[in-house]
Amino acid sequence: MSLTNDLNHLKEIDKEISLLNSAISLLWWDRSTIMPTKAAEERAEQISYLTILIHEKSTSKELNKIILRLSKNKSKLNHIDRAIINNYSWKISRINKLPKKHVKETSRTIVMAQHHWEIARKNNNFKIFEPYLKKIIELKKREAEYIDSKNHPYEVLLQDYERGMSLKILDETFNKLKPEIHTLIKRIKKSSKYGKEFNIKKIEFDVEKQKIACQDVSTLILEDNERFLITVSMHPFMTKISPNDLRITTSFRKDPLFSLFSTVHESGHALYESEFDQKLKYSILHDAPSLGIHESQSRLWENQVCKSKNFWKYYYPKYQKLFPKLKNISLERFYESINIVRPSLIRIESDELTYHLHIIIRYELEKKLIEGKIAVSELPVLWNKLYKEYLGITPKTDTEGVLQDVHWSQGSIAYFPTYTLGTIYSAMIYEQMLNENPKLEQEIEEGDFKFIKKWLKENIHKHGAVLSTSEIMEKCCGKKISEESLIKYYKNKFGNIYKI
């Protein structure tokens, strides 16, 4: 076999897997937005079968041999081809260890688990979801064991979402962040502003007009409407069906700005996916290297850009026209109101600061679940206990407590930490952009996002999964990953708002 033959063959398989992933993404997106409820079991069968096809392709002797041969000749290849091989080598080394039966069982379990999570939420009853989550935890423990029985199982699972991240660094980072956040919240609670902020949640905003605002801000970020789609789902998400088919969902809640900020958040994800180098199309490299870096893109647009005063200097007059109820609310009061710090029960409705406590609670619980230190049946009680301890409040129901997130039902264990990691990255990235362009905030004030977009495209987006997360971060920010920029940003932002 010649090198060229092997490379062509690899790229053919790479494309086939990418096409199967597109079909799976559509089956999932459809399932979460529009599918008739009675089709849940059939949909599980469809997704499970396509997942098995990918598994078979990825574990085929053919692909294994090709990768082995190419790995020996890496020096003769360009950096993109090397990256394809590295990504497959890594992936294959993991899934080769998973029995087909296990993959099939997992894939079928998670579709049914998500279905019963939804029923459990509707009925406000964790018990309905419990057996499925129990099954998922068992499967995930077994998975970690299959892949690397010598390492900590949580660290093994974490690699699926944040490749290269160690439990050591994660714990160190979280252990530094946690007290800083606690202290900051304590100081805010003691400030004279606290409790006197303007509460925008008391105003009702027309849903049809919220839709207009969502379309408007997503167009600011994404520009080309022929590649994007916004629909409604219970839980907002973004999914790439294929490079020119990026789908955002949002939902309309009590907080009138929830739909707007969640759309901005998902648009940040979509912008990332839309700007991978065209050469990476139909490849394993047409992806982010980790969820953390993906999240940095959504967080940056949501928090640093769209929850800044500069952005609203530009956008508030337009927004007031859409919602005349805001006519007599000053920019200052409005800005305060969208940045209120207040312990609350629902993670995705929480403020920038308390958000991380929600993550840390999930992280601590799921780590113990995987370590076998706690049982699934104990979750509701332990969940409520930690909420009391970290946030000072207690959920009244399972739906506003342990059942609020979709992740566990999808088999995503060790996923949550990437939210906080992504937020840390976003602060590092924004700080770096400010260093390079001192006029940045003024540009945002003028609704000019050209610099941000160009910077993100050149430094992050275009690389896809050619570079690793740490390579990208160190290259663009010139330093190792650290929570310092985030803490500095919080102290500055909330220090100003709460005059502390």
Add this chain to the structure above:
Amino acid sequence: MSLTNDLNHLKEIDKEISLLNSAISLLWWDRSTIMPTKAAEERAEQISYLTILIHEKSTSKELNKIILRLSKNKSKLNHIDRAIINNYSWKISRINKLPKKHVKETSRTIVMAQHHWEIARKNNNFKIFEPYLKKIIELKKREAEYIDSKNHPYEVLLQDYERGMSLKILDETFNKLKPEIHTLIKRIKKSSKYGKEFNIKKIEFDVEKQKIACQDVSTLILEDNERFLITVSMHPFMTKISPNDLRITTSFRKDPLFSLFSTVHESGHALYESEFDQKLKYSILHDAPSLGIHESQSRLWENQVCKSKNFWKYYYPKYQKLFPKLKNISLERFYESINIVRPSLIRIESDELTYHLHIIIRYELEKKLIEGKIAVSELPVLWNKLYKEYLGITPKTDTEGVLQDVHWSQGSIAYFPTYTLGTIYSAMIYEQMLNENPKLEQEIEEGDFKFIKKWLKENIHKHGAVLSTSEIMEKCCGKKISEESLIKYYKNKFGNIYKI
């Protein structure tokens, strides 16, 4: 290999193909309803790849051997297993003859062709679509040649849609129907009623209220809303994603009742697909044996039931409440207005009678295209010539002429005749139901569809593709397929309306 092993293996492959078909159906449905336009080429790649997977599975040596072994032991099997084997034998005998390259090319061509058909329509310019249609006709001629070079190519292609139907019977039937329709239309045109019918198209109906009516009538027919979905597309259609996921689309046009009758039509299709025997799930048998018999189900609900006076005796008071503009329009006048016979340009907006002339025009043109007697480039001129000759009117633009139907762009050549065949079947079926239940019309007047649904389920629906079209028709109607019932039904219905 034991018989049981072979059977189990066959059923496994059967299920895998069914799951791949589900994914393809969703990719198509999504493409026709909601997909961002720039994703067209990527979607073509996805559909093409999954189609190839099915082709590979169907032509695999493994399946061929299993079918061969089982075919020799058919006498030991039950009727369902025999039917699976018969269906695969037939299918394999066809696709085995098609080179993989041809299948790939066809599948990719049709997705791009549909995309350019849409652009051509928007731009009202057949030239944009012409190269794609030319390619499709070439591919289809080659396909017929591959499959059976000794038979008439049109008859070969017809088998994909109406298996068992010969060109001889089709021509005989159409040759008898054509003059009868012409004569009836001539007599209607000479009647004193003609031109004095109440024209409901002059009234504008609120689209949101039309949606309510669509939901209402589809619920009358389908009952269980957790298995069905109605959305909007340019061209109404029904697609089964899986047994419990049936999707109807409709569109809102100048004729205020277009959305209603197209929803009823597609609901008839959906009811059929929803009532196949549960045992046939995930199998090649979970399907109708032909498009004609499928169409008989949509036509029966649309024409015999919902365009009858009896139905509107039940439904008109409700409908008037929804559309108060109808308050002063009598049932008699309303009934006339929804059954106006008038030559028109758009097939799917035409009345029951002239409808068949639209079909015959397409049939005559596509037969000649496949025979190589006319060129694709001649189509717009020939189309308009036939419309002038058969209907006395001429399209002003390509969009209201030769570009109006999606079928050719999807590679569906020899599909159109099944519409008229289905209408013929529907008249035979309805006549038989009336014979068996003389109170049927009274029941419809009371909004009671229990008898119809039970009769259709027992005699047609539940069989799926276990029986052939002619077996079903002869078994339930006790006679061979003939246009006589349809002509009788037309003479009676339009004789009454136009007093001729």
